[in-house]
Amino acid sequence: YIAETILTCDFQDKQYVGFATLPNQVHRKSVKKGFDFTLMVAGESGLGKSTLVNSLFLTDLYKDRKLLNAEERINQTVEITKHTVDIEEKGVKLKLTIVDTPGFGDAVNNNECWRPITDYIDQQFEQYFRDESGLNRKNILDNRVHCCLYFIPPFGHGLRPVDVEFMKALHEKVNIIPLISKADCLTPNEVKKLKDRVRDEIERFGIKVYQFPECDSDEEEEFKQMDKELKECTPFAVIGSNTVVEARGQRVRGRLYPWGIVEVENQSHCDFVKLRNMLIRSHMHDLKDVTCDVHYENYRAHCIQEMTSKLAQDNRTDSPLPLLPLPTPDVETERLIKMKDEELKRMQEMLEKMQQQMHEKDQ
Amino acid sequence: MEEREVEERVVEIEHPLPCLSESDTQGIIKGRDLFGYVGIEAVLDQMRRKTMKAGFEFNIMVVGQSGLGKSTLVNTLFKSKVSRKSCTPNYEEKISKTVHLQSVSHVIEEKGVKMKLTVIDTPGFGDQINNENCWEPIVKYVNEQYEKYLKEELNVNRKRRIPDTRVHCCVYFLPATGHWLRPIDVEFMRRLGKIVSIVPVIAKADTLTLEERLEFKQRIRQDLQANGIRVYPQKEYDEDAEDRILNDKIRENIPFAVVGTDKEHQVNGNKVLGRKTKWGIIEVENVAHCEFAHLRDLLIRSHLQDLKDVTHNIHYEAYRVKRLNESNANGLALSPLILENGTLEKSDRKPILTDVCRTVTGQAYGCM
Numbered sequence: 001y002i003a004e005t006i007l008t009c010d011f012q013d014k015q016y017v018g019f020a021t022l023p024n025q026v027h028r029k030s031v032k033k034g035f036d037f038t039l040m041v042a043g044e045s046g047l048g049k050s051t052l053v054n055s056l057f058l059t060d061l062y063k064d065r066k067l068l069n070a071e072e073r074i075n076q077t078v079e080i081t082k083h084t085v086d087i088e089e090k091g092v093k094l095k096l097t098i099v100d101t102p103g104f105g106d107a108v109n110n111n112e113c114w115r116p117i118t119d120y121i122d123q124q125f126e127q128y129f130r131d132e133s134g135l136n137r138k139n140i141l142d143n144r145v146h147c148c149l150y151f152i153p154p155f156g157h158g159l160r161p162v163d164v165e166f167m168k169a170l171h172e173k174v175n176i177i178p179l180i181s182k183a184d185c186l187t188p189n190e191v192k193k194l195k196d197r198v199r200d201e202i203e204r205f206g207i208k209v210y211q212f213p214e215c216d217s218d219e220e221e222e223f224k225q226m227d228k229e230l231k232e233c234t235p236f237a238v239i240g241s242n243t244v245v246e247a248r249g250q251r252v253r254g255r256l257y258p259w260g261i262v263e264v265e266n267q268s269h270c271d272f273v274k275l276r277n278m279l280i281r282s283h284m285h286d287l288k289d290v291t292c293d294v295h296y297e298n299y300r301a302h303c304i305q306e307m308t309s310k311l312a313q314d315n316r317t318d319s320p321l322p323l324l325p326l327p328t329p330d331v332e333t334e335r336l337i338k339m340k341d342e343e344l345k346r347m348q349e350m351l352e353k354m355q356q357q358m359h360e361k362d363q
Numbered sequence: 364m365e366e367r368e369v370e371e372r373v374v375e376i377e378h379p380l381p382c383l384s385e386s387d388t389q390g391i392i393k394g395r396d397l398f399g400y401v402g403i404e405a406v407l408d409q410m411r412r413k414t415m416k417a418g419f420e421f422n423i424m425v426v427g428q429s430g431l432g433k434s435t436l437v438n439t440l441f442k443s444k445v446s447r448k449s450c451t452p453n454y455e456e457k458i459s460k461t462v463h464l465q466s467v468s469h470v471i472e473e474k475g476v477k478m479k480l481t482v483i484d485t486p487g488f489g490d491q492i493n494n495e496n497c498w499e500p501i502v503k504y505v506n507e508q509y510e511k512y513l514k515e516e517l518n519v520n521r522k523r524r525i526p527d528t529r530v531h532c533c534v535y536f537l538p539a540t541g542h543w544l545r546p547i548d549v550e551f552m553r554r555l556g557k558i559v560s561i562v563p564v565i566a567k568a569d570t571l572t573l574e575e576r577l578e579f580k581q582r583i584r585q586d587l588q589a590n591g592i593r594v595y596p597q598k599e600y601d602e603d604a605e606d607r608i609l610n611d612k613i614r615e616n617i618p619f620a621v622v623g624t625d626k627e628h629q630v631n632g633n634k635v636l637g638r639k640t641k642w643g644i645i646e647v648e649n650v651a652h653c654e655f656a657h658l659r660d661l662l663i664r665s666h667l668q669d670l671k672d673v674t675h676n677i678h679y680e681a682y683r684v685k686r687l688n689e690s691n692a693n694g695l696a697l698s699p700l701i702l703e704n705g706t707l708e709k710s711d712r713k714p715i716l717t718d719v720c721r722t723v724t725g726q727a728y729g730c731m
Binding site: 044045046047106107108109110111113153154155156157160161162165182184185186187188255256257258259260261262263268269 | 429490491493494539545550566567572573639641642646652
């Protein structure tokens with residue numbers, strides 16, 4: 001074996017070590033392992049969410065769906081439904097999970113209709129947190145929501161109160177990408193006006209939507225130009241379609257009207273192509289990274305802080321000593337105490353898990 | 364009277380005077396049986412001249428969420444800038460926190476006929492997160508107008524022409540979701556359908572293909588029937604077979620899918636009202652594109668007077684009967700208006716109400 005490596009070194013340049021093949025190795029391993037991606041779609045009924053998802057991934061996830069009528073809807077609450085589908089393209093496998101939110105914004109009284117959604121996202125974080133702190137970490141299921149597409153109706157003059165409240169409730173838990181839906185009822189001028197208005201209001205209300213990462217300065221000019229165009233186009237005005245029509249001699253995905261044909265993949269008609277490129281072809285991995293590094297870490301830190309402060313509180317109230325004002329320890333000691341508490345907590349959890357596993361083995 | 368005598372003397376008596384024969388069961392003497400030209404039809408001319416001088420009043424209310432194109436549609440319907448948006452200086456499109464009603468009046472004239480058009484707008488309806496009871500200010504407004512008219516009618520010295528601010532027609536805008544009616548739509552139309560004539564329309568319908576439009580309309584009609592909502596033209600108020608045929612055709616087509624605009628474009632050498640997009644021009648007045656022309660015909664060209672009649676003879680009378688019944692319990696004077704939600708669901712009064720209603724409407728139709 002050693003002889004082989006010496007041989008290859010002799011054949012090639014002496015300075016060439018060979019780890020430039022690492023990306024290829026990673027690539028090969030990922031292809032074998034496959035990717036997973038969880039996408040949430042949120043917005044009122046009738047904004048074309050299902051159609052857009054079908055158009056994005058060229059599948060028919062909602063084949064047997066039954067629409068509720070108004071009477072059933074009066075008593076409907078917001079639900080969370082999941083569809084999982086395995087897609088394979090050129091040997092690369094993607095396990096795609098779509099999280100849908102039927103009932104959002106449909107009732108007469110929509111106070112806190114986003115609560116089930118924030119609870120769901122927190123639950124996924126919590127589950128991952130527990131798994132991560134557990135003993136068997138080989139097969140952790142990552143159900144965290146990587147991206148949330150929020151559908152803004154094109155009928156209004158900008159963001160409505162429910163849009164603002166929803167996005168503010170979620171912008172620190174998940175990557176939000178706002179979209180203008182059913183954009184085929186807007187003329188080009190109206191699209192521009194609406195986009196400007198929405199961008200303005202997003203800034204004014206301090207909503208942190210997903211930001212595209214800045215290009216590296218050593219990227220190609222073409223890529224930088226594309227990136228710039230992408231950023232100026234947000235929020236994307238999209239149109240989806242489940243049908244294929246004949247236009248200009250070709251069969252394309254589109255919608256047939258008496259006054260013309262809207263082509264979903266025509267860039268001058270809508271931003272569907274930009275959305276698809278961004279979501280799947282260029283930024284899918286970044287979305288996952290931001291979810292793991294920012295949103296999940298925020299959740300984790302928040303969770304741990306809560307746990308330790310609760311513990312500290314409990315410890316103090318259980319003390320048999322008379323409730324004299326305790327001298328507050330200085331910042332450094334407080335931090336050490338917190339760290340030790342954290343370690344203790346983690347050890348306790350691990351112990352519990354081990355005990356449970358032994359219990360199960362005995363049975 | 365003088366004219367008649369002159370005619371009798373001049374014309375020779377060839378036929379016996381017209382009288383009721385056995386075959387003539389209706390008791391109406393037809394024009395061809397008359398002994399010469401009487402001139403009854405000149406009454407129509409006299410009516411026309413009078414109404415042209417006096418002018419018409421028409422009050423239309425538009426209800427729907429912000430951004431559904433209410434102001435644009437009203438402007439397009441009457442081909443003039445009559446909406447609140449066009450009349451308020453420094454109009455800002457922002458969502459108001461409460462529902463309040465604003466009305467704007469204009470006098471528009473066409474071919475010597477004057478019409479005082481009042482457009483009542485309802486900004487804030489359905490725009491909040493919690494829209495419970497957002498229909499109450501509207502119900503209150505409609506009832507207040509009936510109350511005003513009633514008070515004037517009961518006055519000892521009443522004006523020759525009572526100013527009519529009652530809402531003749533309420534156009535309700537449904538967003539083009541393509542699914543079903545939303546709970547807020549059902550709640551609103553259920554309550555308002557009892558006191559005013561509602562005409563539902565699908566707004567911004569250029570986002571639905573023709574098949575989607577048909578399916579959507581079918582589902583809406585099913586929903587309306589399932590919830591017992593009666594929209595204009597109501598089946599019960601068809602006067603005769605001819606009306607029924609005409610109205611049936613309309614009922615099969617509601618709600619109309621409309622698109623509104625005030626911009627004009629060139630199409631095949633003609634100037635048309637339309638919306639220009641990258642994939643084509645949507646012509647507003649082309650019936651193959653959208654049903655704006657049908658809506659306009661319904662509201663203005665064929666059923667405008669009928670809308671007013673239904674409001675006066677049916678909705679107003681029902682309100683009047685209810686109020687007078689309340690007052691009878693308190694003596695002869697009209698009791699002060701208690702603000703309720705405008706429904707006629709007092710179960711113990713129901714039998715009296717419908718009977719009185721029928722006699723009252725019978726009277727109303729009998730007299731001209």
